[in-house]
Every structure is written in structure tokens, then in C-alpha cells.
Amino acid sequence: MKMNSVIAWFCLSVSFAVPLRANEVLDAREITMPPSGAQVMVRENSKTGKPYVVITDSQNPRTDLASLDSNKYRRPDYRMLEKNVTAKDVGYDGPYSSKKKIYILAATLATAGATAAVVGPALFPAAAATGAAGGSVAVPAAAAAVGGSALAVAAKKYQDHFQNLPDDYSRESESKIIETETDFYKMFVEKKTNKPFQS
Amino acid sequence: MNHRQQAERSFFYPLCFLPFVLCSCVAIYGWNIHAPGLLSDEFARDIPQVSKRVALYIPEGQKEFISKDKGTRWSDPQTYYIGEAFVPMLIESFQSGFTEFVLLEALPNPEIMSQYAIDAVVVSEIKDFKNRKTLPAQGLDVYTETAVFNRDLKLIRRFETRGTSEAKGTFAKKGGLEVNLNAAIEGSLRETVLQVQDALK
Numbered sequence: 001m002k003m004n005s006v007i008a009w010f011c012l013s014v015s016f017a018v019p020l021r022a023n024e025v026l027d028a029r030e031i032t033m034p035p036s037g038a039q040v041m042v043r044e045n046s047k048t049g050k051p052y053v054v055i056t057d058s059q060n061p062r063t064d065l066a067s068l069d070s071n072k073y074r075r076p077d078y079r080m081l082e083k084n085v086t087a088k089d090v091g092y093d094g095p096y097s098s099k100k101k102i103y104i105l106a107a108t109l110a111t112a113g114a115t116a117a118v119v120g121p122a123l124f125p126a127a128a129a130t131g132a133a134g135g136s137v138a139v140p141a142a143a144a145a146v147g148g149s150a151l152a153v154a155a156k157k158y159q160d161h162f163q164n165l166p167d168d169y170s171r172e173s174e175s176k177i178i179e180t181e182t183d184f185y186k187m188f189v190e191k192k193t194n195k196p197f198q199s
Numbered sequence: 200m201n202h203r204q205q206a207e208r209s210f211f212y213p214l215c216f217l218p219f220v221l222c223s224c225v226a227i228y229g230w231n232i233h234a235p236g237l238l239s240d241e242f243a244r245d246i247p248q249v250s251k252r253v254a255l256y257i258p259e260g261q262k263e264f265i266s267k268d269k270g271t272r273w274s275d276p277q278t279y280y281i282g283e284a285f286v287p288m289l290i291e292s293f294q295s296g297f298t299e300f301v302l303l304e305a306l307p308n309p310e311i312m313s314q315y316a317i318d319a320v321v322v323s324e325i326k327d328f329k330n331r332k333t334l335p336a337q338g339l340d341v342y343t344e345t346a347v348f349n350r351d352l353k354l355i356r357r358f359e360t361r362g363t364s365e366a367k368g369t370f371a372k373k374g375g376l377e378v379n380l381n382a383a384i385e386g387s388l389r390e391t392v393l394q395v396q397d398a399l400k
Contacts, residue, residue: 038305038314045294047237047287052294055254055315057305073235076381080374081366087373094235096374169366169379170338173386175394177358178344184307184352188258188322 047072071095081169229276230370234284234381242385243295249396252299254320255290256307262286264325270332277376281328281341285384289323289391296392312350319355321395322346326359337376338365339383345391347398356398362386 039058044051049072077090087096264282269275293300305311307320323345331338341362347355364382369375 038311040315043302045287045291048291048294050291050294052290052300052302054302055305055311060305073237075237076235076239076378078239078241078364078378078382080372080378081364081369081382083367087375092374092378094237094374095233095377097230097232097376169364169382171362171364171382171386173360173362173390175358175360175390177356177394180354180357182354182357184320184322184346184348184354187346187354189306 078169078171229278230376232277232279232376232380234280234377234384236284236287236381238288238291238295238385238388239382242292242389246292246296246389246392247396248296248298249399250298251396251399252301252316252318253293253297253395253399254301254303254307254312254315254317255293256303256320256322257286257289258322258324261324264328266328266330268328268330270330270337274332277330279328279330279339279380281325281380281384284381285325285341285343288381288384288388292388292392293321296396307348307352309351312352317350319350319395319399320348320352322348323391331365336365336367337369337379338363339379341380341383341387343387343391345394347395356394358394360387360390360394362388362390 037057037059038055041054041056042051043054073094074091076094077092079085080087080090080092260282262282262285264285266279266281267277268279269277290302301315301317303311303320311317312320323343325341326344327340327342329338329340329342331340343360343362344357345360346357349355362383363386364379366375366379369379
């Protein structure tokens with residue numbers, strides 16, 4: 001029903017651009033579009049189920065946006081970013097990274113009789129606790145000898161900012177207008193080498 | 200078994216695993232952060248809907264934008280799949296911000312704009328991503344650049360946005376990294392939609 005209504009409003013609104021003979025009423029499906037090579041369709045947002053209109057080029061259809069991730073999660077609740085609030089408290093059911101695979105690798109190597117540096121989970125629960133806070137799972141001896149001082153330098157660099165971070169989270173946003181005179185072709189058609197930056 | 204055989208065996212197994220580990224270091228040892236890719240309830244509550252017909256054109260490659268910025272030299276490898284969440288959230292933000300939203304997958308031209316009576320076309324893309332990480336906290340910054348064009352594809356407004364989310368203990372909690380990334384993306388989209396609405400007044 002929703003898709004039909006979306007198609008109907010769009011076709012009816014476009015029909016005002018098409019000259020009509022007096023006393024003629026056209027059904028939405030009978031409107032003939034001037035040939036521009038574009039094709040109108042309705043697609044459903046795979047995450048929300050809300051439909052939207054798509055104008056696509058039938059000669060060069062784009063496929064990258066059609067294959068949206070169809071996992072349906074609950075909307076994120078940013079209270080989860082507070083210090084003592086867990087995913088369970090807010091009913092978070094979205095994706096998450098797991099450190100389990102790191103421990104599986106360590107256990108595999110340990111079982112194979114390796115004398116390499118990675119050790120199993122039973123041997124560094126304390127390091128796991130610090131790792132949970134700092135995101136570092138490393139060779140205990142190496143970390144103590146080398147990583148300790150580097151971590152201290154990195155931590156001091158942002159100390160002034162993060163030491164005052166409240167236990168609840170901080171979110172901010174800003175925008176800045178760029179003064180320039182250009183048009184779509186100069187920005188996106190002529191300069192095809194201007195690819196998005198990837199860090 | 201003599202000592203030499205014991206020594207050979209102790210080095211054999213690590214060498215077997217070493218190429219595998221080196222080739223897929225991040226997959227085996229590291230963090231792959233995939234945000235939910237959905238706006239929170241706050242967005243629809245805070246951003247009013249404007250009665251305009253607006254088209255959105257998303258340049259090629261946006262969905263594949265990733266970052267391996269791990270914040271500090273000694274951190275675990277991290278891969279942030281920013282584009283994967285940005286694209287659906289961008290579409291959803293425009294669906295929420297405008298009563299008549301059209302996704303333009305064809306390259307915009309004045310004929311399409313006049314045929315479908317589209318007031319403006321917006322082009323938005325990710326420009327940068329920063330991971331500011333310390334032991335207790337993490338701050339993520341998502342930078343985008345957006346341009347708004349009229350029916351003749353002349354520039355109305357061009358602007359940059361930054362969305363930032365900072366929180367403590369994101370690595371410690373399930374979904375913390377993912378929600379932090381989602382919040383940063385949503386922040387940049389909030390500014391994007393507000394700027395576009397202001398440009399089309």
C-alpha cells in the first residue's frame with residue numbers, strides 16, 4: 001500500500017509537467033514520460049522498510065546502492081555510551097566486535113606447542129582487564145618493556161581533553177560553509193580523479 | 200627425543216601459522232567495526248521535516264569507504280567500515296528531513312531536474328575520519344563535504360560537516376565501538392540536513 005501511494009503521488013505530481021488536453025483525465029499508469037533515459041522505481045529502505053523513489057539510468061544501472069545491508073536492528077540508544085550502561089541495559093541488538101577470536105588464536109598456538117609470544121586467556125586475565133579499557137592485547141613481557149612508555153606518551157597527548165570527559169558521553173557536530181563558485185559538472189564530472197580521501 | 204628435535208618442533212608450528220596470520224592480521228587479530236547504520240530516535244525528534252522535493256546523488260565508492268586509523272601506534276588493528284553505515288543513514292536522514300525525497304542514481308542533468316520537477320540535488324561524500332584514542336576513552340570524528348545544486352545544476356551552497364562522538368570504555372562493552380561510530384556519523388548527517396534545509400529556504 002505504501003509503495004503504491006508513493007508511486008501515485010510522484011506520477012501525479014509529474015503529470016503537471018505534461019500538457020493535458022481540456023477535460024482529459026489520465027490514470028497515473030497511462031502517463032507517457034518524455035524520453036530522458038531515466039527510469040522511475042520505488043525501492044524500500046532495507047533497514048527501516050520505508051519506501052522512497054529512485055530515478056535510475058536504465059542504460060547504466062548502479063548496483064552498489066541496491067545491495068544495502070538488510071539486517072534489521074533496533075535503533076541505537078546513545079545512552080549506551082555512558083560509562084556504567086551496558087548493551088543489555090538499553091536492549092542493543094546491533095553488530096559488535098569480539099575479542100574471542102584473539103583468544104581462540106592464542107589457545108590454538110599454545111595447544112600446538114608454540115613457544116611464540118601469544119599466550120592463552122588463562123594466563124593473562126589481568127592484561128585482559130587493561131586490554132578491555134585500552135584495547136591492547138599484546139605480549140605481556142613485550143608490552144611492559146616497550147609498550148608502556150609509548151602508551152604513556154600517547155595518553156598524555158590527549159590528557160587535557162579526555163581528563164575532563166564526563167562519565168556520560170559527549171556528542172557534538174558543526175558545519176562550515178565553503179565559499180566557492182562552481183557547478184555540478186566541474187565538481188563531479190570533469191574532476192573524476194577527485195576521489196574520496198581514505199585514511 | 201633429543202634437544203635438537205625438540206627445538207625444531209617448537210619453531211615448526213609458529214612458522215606454519217605465521218603466513219596465515221600475516222596475511223589476515225586484522226581478520227584474526229583486530230577489530231572490525233560495523234555500525235548499525237540506523238539513525239536514533241533523536242534525529243526524527245530534533246530535525247523538522249521540510250516540504251521540498253529534494254534529490255540526493257551519492258558519488259561512486261562511498262559505500263566502500265573504510266579507515267584503519269587505530270588511534271595510537273600500540274593499539275590493536277582496527278578497521279572502521281564507515282561508508283557501509285554512512286550510505287543507508289544518509290538516505291534515511293533525507294527521507295526524514297524532506298517530505299519528497301528522491302534518490303538519483305542517474306547522473307544529474309537539467310533535463311531530469313525539470314522533467315521530475317526537482318527543486319534541488321544534493322551531493323554528499325565522506326572526506327575524512329579520525330580516531331582519537333587513549334586508554335580510558337575514544338573520540339571518533341567523521342568529516343563530510345556536501346554541495347547543493349539548483350535545477351540548472353548551479354551551486355547553491357557547499358559546506359563541510361564534522362560529527363564527533365566521545366565516550367569512555369568503548370572497547371570494554373559489547374557494541375561500544377559500533378555505537379560510537381554510529382553516533383559520529385549521525386552527528387555529521389544532522390548538520391548536513393540542517394544546512395540543506397537552510398539553503399533551500
